[in-house]
Amino acid sequence: MRIGQGYDVHAFGEGDHVMLGGVRVPHERGLAAHSDGDVVLHALCDAMLGALALGDIGTHFPPSDPRWKDADSRVFLRHCNALLRERGWRVGNADVTVVCERPKVGPHAQAMRETIAADLGVGLDAISVKATTNERMGFIGRGEGIAALAACLLVAA
Ligand SMILES: Nc1ccn([C@@H]2O[C@H](COP(=O)(O)O)[C@@H](O)[C@H]2O)c(=O)n1
Numbered sequence: 322m323r324i325g326q327g328y329d330v331h332a333f334g335e336g337d338h339v340m341l342g343g344v345r346v347p348h349e350r351g352l353a354a355h356s357d358g359d360v361v362l363h364a365l366c367d368a369m370l371g372a373l374a375l376g377d378i379g380t381h382f383p384p385s386d387p388r389w390k391d392a393d394s395r396v397f398l399r400h401c402n403a404l405l406r407e408r409g410w411r412v413g414n415a416d417v418t419v420v421c422e423r424p425k426v427g428p429h430a431q432a433m434r435e436t437i438a439a440d441l442g443v444g445l446d447a448i449s450v451k452a453t454t455n456e457r458m459g460f461i462g463r464g465e466g467i468a469a470l471a472a473c474l475l476v477a478a
């Protein structure tokens with residue numbers, strides 16, 4: 322078995338929705354990023370890459386590369402999954418925590434789990450998505466952005 326962890330954060334910017342776990346969540350702000358700014362998938366990719374010491378998301382998808390401008394982060398997730406599959410591993414389970422005051426994540430968590438499980442080719446019970454506020458403290462608490470933390474266990478395929 323191998324274990325990895327990941328973290329990502331993006332500030333709010335212009336827009337009318339945020340992408341979280343591959344799901345479009347309506348919101349009065351968007352997330353400022355080179356790609357679609359999906360902090361859930363970015364943290365999860367880093368956890369998967371970290372489990373095999375394969376660098377981080379920026380190693381594989383440099384922010385300087387115009388190919389990833391406004392990219393769908395599910396492309397990154399599927400690529401990371403392929404990297405570990407071709408090395409004989411699969412995701413055993415993954416657990417993600419989203420940290421923001423708003424939007425409410427709970428109503429969308431099931432859709433995120435389904436999207437991630439489908440992209441990874443694993444069962445729904447292998448994927449957890451949770452949320453918490455930062456109790457109005459710090460930059461997250463002031464509503465300046467969204468963070469996500471991920472833990473991921475890899476098992477032999
Ligand atoms: N963006 C968020 C934040 C929280 N939740 C849900 O609310 C519960 C309580 O949050 P606290 O930070 O006050 O502990 C939390 O356990 C989540 O279920 C949410 O859906 N979206």
Ligand SMILES: C[C@@]1(CO)OP(=O)(O)OP(=O)(O)OC[C@H]1O
Binds near residue numbers: 380382384
């Ligand atoms: C995802 C990439 C893609 O260019 O850019 P961003 O969308 O800005 O996201 P970040 O979490 O900073 O990760 C770096 C890049 O790999």
